[in-house]
Amino acid sequence: MTAVETTYREALREALIDGMEADDTITLMGEEIGVYGGSYGVTNGLLDRFGAERVLDTPISEPGLVGTAVGAALTGLRPVAEIMYIDFAGLVMDQLANQAAKIRYMFGGQLGVPLLLRTQGGAGRSAAAQHSQSLEAWFAHTPGLRVVLPATVNDAYHLLREALTKPDPVIFIEHKGLYTRKGDLDKDAPDGAWGQPVRRRTGSDLVIVTYSRMVFECLAAADALEAQGISTSVIDIRSLNPLDMSPIADAVRAAGRAMVVTESCLTAGFSAELSARITEHCFDWLEEPVVRVAGEDIPIAVAPDLEAQSIPTAALIAETADWLVTRRAPQWAG
Amino acid sequence: MPSNRPLFDLYRTMRRIRTFEERVGEMFVRGETAGSMLHLSIGEEGVAGICAAMADGDAFTTHHRGHGIFLARGGDPVRMLAEIGGKASGYCGGKGGSMHIADTAVGHLGANAIVGGGIPHVVGAGLSYKRLKTDQVALAFFGDGAMQQGVLYESMNLAAIWNLPVVFVCINNQYGMGTRIDKATANTAFDERARAFGLNGALLDGSDVEAVNAAATPIIDAAREGAPGFLSMTCYRFHGHARMDKSPYRDDTEEAEGRARDPVAKARGVLIERAEAPEAELDALDRMIADEMDTALEAAIGEGAPDIAAMFADVYDPGELPPIPVRQHLAAILGEDR
Incomplete structure (x- = not known):
């Protein structure tokens, strides 16, 4: 089909x-x-x-x-x-x-x-x-x-x-x-097997690991980074349980840098689990710490601007990736 | 094997429950139980009258104090005691224990240690039976503590709006752990609550097993026809909440009064008084049951513990990805060439 x-x-x-x-x-x-x-x-x-x-x-x-x-x-x-x-x-x-x-x-x-x-x-x-x-x-x-x-x-x-x-x-x-x-x-062609992460974009400098709607924010960030000369992989894990870490570890070992992006808030979120597992599996290959861009540790407000700033945006993801890869600090780093 | 003496049969079931529970207590004293979370149903044996009104194939869930119900519905004392001892040959392979015992062969969909947790499961079972057009009824057994849990009322409401073959059964032993029922609710006429939701409801005197059976039968029969029901059996928990509980919250006078409403002794007296069973026959039956339970206890104690490797089985279906043991996780990180 x-x-x-x-x-x-x-x-x-x-x-x-x-x-x-x-x-x-x-x-x-x-x-x-x-x-x-x-x-x-x-x-x-x-x-x-x-x-x-x-x-x-x-x-x-x-x-x-x-x-x-x-x-x-x-x-x-x-x-x-x-x-x-x-x-x-x-x-x-x-x-x-x-x-x-x-x-x-x-x-x-x-x-x-x-x-x-x-x-x-x-x-x-x-x-x-x-x-x-x-x-x-x-x-x-x-x-x-x-x-x-x-x-x-x-x-x-x-x-x-x-x-x-x-x-x-x-x-x-x-x-x-x-x-x-x-x-x-395409009803005949799944994106990947059950429990398997899928690479939505391939790049050599950095791997972003994410899921759900943040996949699209990360892809948008990767496009912006490409224009700056930073080549980014985006992996959509799709499933938290089961989860096969090996394709993620392979990609991170090749790139040497990893970032985890989740909409859920930072503290004790699944981003922590992913970060820990990437660090465990890739420690000797990592050039930088595994960083997390996640939702703020606050309830979500109704005001549209407050809500939008409560969760990662493509801009924040791209700025963080740039900082990680090139050590160019973003403006908000003060 | 049923006789043509219904009360004699109910007495036998009640005596088996009483003796079984006494053996559980003994097993604990001997240090042979897995832990002390053991909730005895001594004083609640009148439930035999409800179990006898069920049909083969009827399903049920119980609370944490459910040994007697399971035994009355066909549980094997050896495998029950083995499970209570955390043995591999127990009903759940030593993974559930006293509070989480089940046996699909007799329709036991599981004992539950969350107060009220198993109640909505019978609504789902009733939904399945109605949809699959079987003739089964599903019964939820729970204590008076669950009468104050919200999920009971959600479950009653769903059973009523969908006309499901379901019966909710409260074993009102007067105590939710150490809190007496009159401190937990201002209205103990629980049948009124059920009727308020559109269910058939009845209050039963748990000291009179014949009366329990007589009142439960039409409620269960009506449920089989799609009119869900509710039963509340009043009784008295002879012992503490669990094995370590010395009941500091009640006095000797109250306990003596409660224990005087003994359903087993009452049925025995009635059988003799009506000349349905001579005392000698009942003595012989009691001895036979004591022997059965003694033998079961020794057999269960002699069983082996589960294999350590079994701990990773049954988290998921055998055809699915199993959990990753911590040692395997560590070996994947530290065992590689680093």
Whole structure:
């Protein structure tokens, strides 16, 4: 099949449709996913297409609905529970971290939880402090949960299709700033294998390791750096668990410099994990410390300028890369 | 093997629970349990009346005080005690223990140590059974502590709006750890809460196992037809919360009154009074059960510990990427030519 241009949102919907047609145990449940069509429109039309038995609108009961999905996963269905905003994770962490993630282990492998939790996070829409966070590290810190974050349209489709076949719980985190983004979808050609980082751009001076919407900020920064004569690789890890470090280590050893970029805030974020692992695997090859450009350690404000400055921008990424490679300090370095 | 004497059968189940739990206590004193997080259900044996109203294939989740429920639904005492001892031959290979025991063969979807944590799972099971058109009911057993957890009410509401084959069962033993129920809630008429959500609801006297069985049966039967229900069985936790608890929060008078409402002794008395079972037969049954549990305890103690290598199995499906052991991670960094 040849690639067709579509949006991230459409690619996600296509994946749900194709997945549900392939497996009739797939059952969607969540708030406003049916009649309303999904808060960001991903499930629009699925109620008409698959009926109310497979597309369940739930009351506003996140722990109840995720716990229900866990129980359905234990007894023959493949539930897709949608949590409208990842910020509501605080309401459901018991069902995810203590229940879904541990059931297989606690019960000695007798039961598995093929649960897919769809949610979305990220800033960019003035949704303020309780609707804009990047909380993937909460899940990545829990053994038993797979965590994937698609950036491209093609990944939105393929990672979701694959997640719908997994025997273990998958936390599938979309980015609210990507739903309308266009890109090519080729249903026969995934960007890469499950759990494998993908190099989105190749360069020789520096490797930037990132994921989700920051992939595009990093690519824009790399273009700007190219004009300054700095050749940059951008690696999209796509999945926090599983994660194969070897392609990242290979790239960093070749370049000798690495930078990690995440939208999630700096302290104890997944950027720290990536930085530590790169340092461990590449210490003898590194010419500079592995630096992190990450979200500020503050809540997200509603004012557009404050929000925009709370997370990395292409300009900040490029300035930091330039500083790292050429030791030219940016203006803000004072 | 059921007899044509329903109360005799219920008595046997209750006596087995009582004796099993006594052996768990003994196992702890002998230092043979994995840890001290052992929650005995002595005094709560009336739950046998609810378990007897379930059908083969019905599923259930329990709280952390669930040995008796599992035993009543077909749990094997040797494998249960082996799990409590953290042995490889236990139901969960020694990974779950007393608080996380499960057996898919008898519909046990898992004991849970988060208060209320297993309650919504039966809503999901009910959803599966309705969708897959099976004839099963799913029951969540939990303590009165969970009556103050929000997820219970979300679960009741979902079961009610979707007409699921689900029954919520509160074992009201009067205490959430050391807090007596009247300090935890202003209204202990729990059936009213269930009815407020549109469920069938009943309060049961846990000292009278026949009455428990009689009241639970129509609630479970109705759930099988899509009318979810709720049961609250009043009883008294004879011992402390867990093995190390000496119950400083209650006095001897209260304990004596609570222990006087003994469902096992009451059923025994009724069987003799009605001449359904002579005392000699009951004595013989008790001895047989004591022998069964003694043998089970020694067998479980004799079992082996799990292989250390098993610790990395069952985090994910066997066909998926396993976790990377720390030593392997270190070897990948320090073992290379540096």
